[in-house]
Amino acid sequence: MDDNNKGKGEPLDIKAEKVGNYVILRLSGEVDVYTAPQLREQIISQVDKGEYDIVVDLEMVDFLDSTGLGVLVGGLKRVKPHNGSLSLICNQEKILRIFRITGLTKVFPIFSSKEDLQKESG
Amino acid sequence: MDDNNKGKGEPLDIKAEKVGNYVILRLSGEVDVYTAPQLREQIISQVDKGEYDIVVDLEMVDFLDSTGLGVLVGGLKRVKPHNGSLSLICNQEKILRIFRITGLTKVFPIFSSKEDLQKESG
Amino acid sequence: MIEASEKEGTVIELEIPAKPRYVGVVRLIASSLARMQDFREEAIDDLKIAISELCTNAIIHTSNKGGLSPVVVRYITGDDFIQVEVQDNGPGFDAACVGRLRENGLVEKGYGIPLIKSLVDEFFCDSDPATGTRIRITKYRE
């Protein structure tokens, strides 16, 4: 009945890290109507800096709903004109399921770990 | 915003263990108006079995309010006629504070750990 | 997917301002109640998403209308089910016209109601431009 947000200030935390050609956005917390604007702005600011290959790491995400899906699709639409990509790292069944139900597994490349991503992208 | 009760069934769990002359009741979870009856019954059943030296371990307790205090005082009243004792193990400031505010630190022997208790009663 | 009639159960009612920051609290109560009813973690995750979608819609459409009227959430719990009703005073909509996933490429919207429908056992929508929208979902404990 207690909550485990102790010490966490914000419901969503985003850390950006440049790895090779990619920028990885590591999310932790909840992506919903309240926090999704934060993710949208982060993606826009990366694209504005010329980063067109974006990886969103969802491993530490506790919750994601359709607002989050919309923002990810929006991100993909922004990098596409630059021949960029928007990939996901996710190995959590509860999150993957949402992408499966909505058919978005066909839209985003999804890797089960950072290692997997690096193997794939050489 | 998420809760950490995942996998825990009940809000209060009580494990009884006989250690030397004592019975230690190890509580974990929340002691409030909903769960306190569980603690009361556990104490009564120990006294009914002839266990008059009871130690209540509060180290894993997340929450305790005046209903819990009342049950502990009730327990003490039950063991007293048998020359028994009711002691506490607690090193959590947030719990100790409640005993301090209500003056109950004068009523219960409070040990900061099981080792402390054994040293003292050794 | 069958319609969710109103069930007999224990009712908890919550009224929140129509603002995004309170959706988390609505989910939190749902998961707490579902856990008290011994729902499995996966079922609780389903419920949280469905409720989040309902509240998101209620909040967005209420504030689009310029309204400040609160969103009301009713949790009805029984032996083997949880029902959640989300009610707003927004502009209403025709539920028959939404809720199918569009196949035409990259859309950013329209995932909410299809998600809800695939995650819960019953779905009932009562919507009217005059009175707003009330959607009720039911999830059974397996």
Add this chain to the structure above:
Amino acid sequence: MIEASEKEGTVIELEIPAKPRYVGVVRLIASSLARMQDFREEAIDDLKIAISELCTNAIIHTSNKGGLSPVVVRYITGDDFIQVEVQDNGPGFDAACVGRLRENGLVEKGYGIPLIKSLVDEFFCDSDPATGTRIRITKYRE
């Protein structure tokens, strides 16, 4: 300890059945809202205890009266405070006559209101045999 006048802020209202099992949910909402307002963990612990005491009293005395009427909890949050109001339709009581710790030995009751008063910044009680009890507490963020 000063009286808690009703403050301007965002209001969240919760209605629960007068049953012990729902006190946990009332605390959970309080800690979630307080955390959103950046209250320190110790202050959140204080609030949780105070609210738990209020709800416990409301629930016990409402059901003693044989009533099934719900307990209403209102959370009012502002920039630097949280106010919580707990209202019941129970038998009421004279707040002036309670709330002092008795010194005469081992008592099992009477710790609630003294605890509340030492944990919160403001306390206001409005109680009447006809209408029940409404207690409002205020906690400021340091």
